[in-house]
Amino acid sequence: MQRVPFFEQDIARTPIIKLKLRSGNNEIYIKRDDMIPFSFGGNKARKAAEFYREIAGTPTDVIVTYGSNSSNHCRIIANMAYAMGIGCHVISPEENRTILYNTKLVEQFGATIEICPVTEVSATIDRRLEAYRKAGKHPYFIMGGGHGNPGTEAYVKAYREILAYEQEEQFVFDYIFHASGTGATQAGLVCGKLLESRNADQEQGAGNKNRIVGISIARPAERGREVVKDSIREYLGEKFEELYREDELTFPDDYRCGGYGNYDEAVSKTIAYMMAEEGIPMDTTYVGKAFTGMLKYLEDKNIQNSKLLFIHTGGTPLFFDRLEKQGEAE
Numbered sequence: 001m002q003r004v005p006f007f008e009q010d011i012a013r014t015p016i017i018k019l020k021l022r023s024g025n026n027e028i029y030i031k032r033d034d035m036i037p038f039s040f041g042g043n044k045a046r047k048a049a050e051f052y053r054e055i056a057g058t059p060t061d062v063i064v065t066y067g068s069n070s071s072n073h074c075r076i077i078a079n080m081a082y083a084m085g086i087g088c089h090v091i092s093p094e095e096n097r098t099i100l101y102n103t104k105l106v107e108q109f110g111a112t113i114e115i116c117p118v119t120e121v122s123a124t125i126d127r128r129l130e131a132y133r134k135a136g137k138h139p140y141f142i143m144g145g146g147h148g149n150p151g152t153e154a155y156v157k158a159y160r161e162i163l164a165y166e167q168e169e170q171f172v173f174d175y176i177f178h179a180s181g182t183g184a185t186q187a188g189l190v191c192g193k194l195l196e197s198r199n200a201d202q203e204q205g206a207g208n209k210n211r212i213v214g215i216s217i218a219r220p221a222e223r224g225r226e227v228v229k230d231s232i233r234e235y236l237g238e239k240f241e242e243l244y245r246e247d248e249l250t251f252p253d254d255y256r257c258g259g260y261g262n263y264d265e266a267v268s269k270t271i272a273y274m275m276a277e278e279g280i281p282m283d284t285t286y287v288g289k290a291f292t293g294m295l296k297y298l299e300d301k302n303i304q305n306s307k308l309l310f311i312h313t314g315g316t317p318l319f320f321d322r323l324e325k326q327g328e329a330e
Ligand SMILES: *Cc1c(COP(=O)(O)O)cnc(C)c1O
Pocket: 042, 043, 044, 072, 073, 145, 179, 180, 181, 182, 183, 184, 185, 186, 286, 287, 313, 314, 315
């Protein structure tokens, strides 16, 4: 296995920038995790860095993971595996086989792709891991979307970056918004807040007050919350009972536009605006949808006089997929 210098260092703090755009008298800041300098960045790059730590120095010679044709996670993991000089095997559901930029990149990184019906993903993973082991290989399995404790840890660290920024700038964000999918990003932010508030309480009785809002991009609230909560429980372990509070978990599902991958006119408008006015690319599946959802949420909840932070979680190749489609439509 080769060492990859990028992953050997800590992820440098990603920039936090104040937007021109305001919503009423709310000020909006954006944290550019899309600018993490590996394979177009994004939250999957941040998570991959934690998986790298788990894998480096082990006899792992192939990473097995799963994700769809549009998966940012699969792009990053396939790129990381290539750079490490080890194999990558991607299991992918058969429904949507449109070739997107992420699909092409995964292929270019030499990953083997195995297509199967969605209902058989988990059996296929088991079979594949078993087959590798029988062949004397050392597979390492990563859940779809980089779920699991390393993925959660990545956003505990991101939360600490935000805290450091707040301390330097001498203010606290009232809200932190982001696109919530499999839930590890949100679980990490919430765990970061719970752990850091506890430290602050012990030191000087001042907890951190920001509310973390994960805008659901696909899952209905009930199921989505359950998954985020499970990740929080798994990460906090025995501290869970002491630290967790139900009202720390905000997961509105009113801005899903009917489900994963769907979007509406408002999302398209936001994306065009953000690129033209702020120079920031956003995709329709995650970031553009969640950012649009945030703007509606502010109105729906009549939020005023607040400082908001939106975390840009990446997905840049998907921005170009849409751009290409637009060209065809004209
Ligand atoms: C995967 C992804 C998300 C969702 O992150 P989770 O940790 O799965 O909730 C958000 N934005 C982008 C661009 C993603 O690729």
